[in-house]
């Protein structure tokens with residue numbers, strides 16, 4: 001436990017995840033004295049139970065698929081099997097190294113870390129164990145937890161992503177409830193590892209928050225990969241015994257599998273922490289803020305997953321940096337959810353930023369769109385991936401949405417994000433030469449086409 005003579009700081013941050021630690025690092029750069037309270041490990045969900053370990057599993061899954069398909073490019077390979085103990089030790093090694101690095105960063109920045117569960121005990125005070133910390137400002141950064149549904153108790157063969165990340169064997173079969181980001185990422189991993197996978201999604205599409213073209217392409221790719229999915233079907237009941245789980249859907253259909261993953265969203269981790277008791281506005285557990293992340297208490301801010309909106313680690317980083325600069329009087333630009341890039345790391349990868357076509361039509365009325373098919377992209381052909389890059393522009397205006405799917409397309413989201421956030425016109429993007437052969441040409445080709453001068457596109 002850290003020790004500070006008078007326990008008073010410029011800033012006390014409750015939670016050491018992506019939002020909390022980014023805020024702490026930026027605030028110390030700006031000369032503020034910072035305390036950060038963490039009950040588990042700094043790095044939070046992203047580093048220990050989310051982004052990093054799941055992407056390590058997805059990389060192992062990609063290697064498994066490459067081993068299976070070496071013969072298609074003339075390389076004699078066979079997949080002997082998946083050694084989950086070794087996969088887990090690779091995954092844990094990645095997390096462990098990053099954790100060590102983060103601890104070093106936080107220590108060398110001079111942030112005082114308090115280990116333990118902190119509670120808001122005043123509008124300027126946090127209690128951790130027997131220590132009372134006071135701050136001129138408080139930042140609530142307590143994150144989120146994996147939610148479940150009534151009638152769906154976690155335990156035994158029924159798990160959330162928390163337990164799914166620590167499995168010591170590949171299940172023979174899995175039923176996944178929820179076909180959004182977590183659902184499709186785990187479906188992808190388990191299918192590559194050899195399991196039979198069935199996804200149950202209440203809405204009409206997989207990744208239902210994405211532009212429909214991406215959902216349809218993903219559904220086609222998953223079908224080809226032998227992943228079963230039931231769309232527009234709701235979970236109603238689950239039973240489990242020693243061998244299996246049986247999930248009953250509202251269609252009356254039953255799905256039986258060895259295990260069940262519940263991936264129906266994440267809720268705000270704010271219960272019992274004293275927020276509402278001290279005047280912080282809370283709505284169904286979420287901390288409501290204005291666009292400058294002020295809560296209803298002037299000196300209390302909130303960042304990351306406790307604030308309603310996209311639950312993404314990089315949004316947390318952005319929020320954290322924003323609040324530190326706001327407190328230091330730097331007048332930073334607010335972080336707007338529609339400007340934040342999104343990547344779903346299943347195979348094929350889904351990446352997007354800005355408005356879907358439907359949202360853009362609602363917002364701007366008339367829009368122009370172009371879908372560039374990766375079948376015409378040399379690098380995609382070499383990688384044996386199919387997919388699409390779709391641009392949405394305001395009529396005669398800037399590009400307001402970029403939607404991409406295909407192997408490795410997540411790596412293109414940086415350019416997509418600059419295009420949308422700098423409000424580039426297709427004509428601006430079209431004049432920049434994209435390296436050949438790369439998948440970035442997909443973005444270049446789509447911009448060329450929207451600018452009226454398509455290259456590798458049939459008229």
Ligand code: NAI
Nearest residue numbers: 178180181182183201202234235263264265266311343344
């Ligand atoms: P989500 O909120 O994105 O999706 C939950 C899905 O469950 C929805 O599509 C919903 O229609 C479905 N559902 C709800 N009740 C159902 C029922 N009774 N029967 C069938 N389906 C039902 O939640 P998810 O996927 O669990 O992810 C949680 C959060 O974590 C998200 O905000 C996500 O963006 C974030 N995340 C981001 C990742 C990334 O950026 N790569 C990776 C993993 C998670």
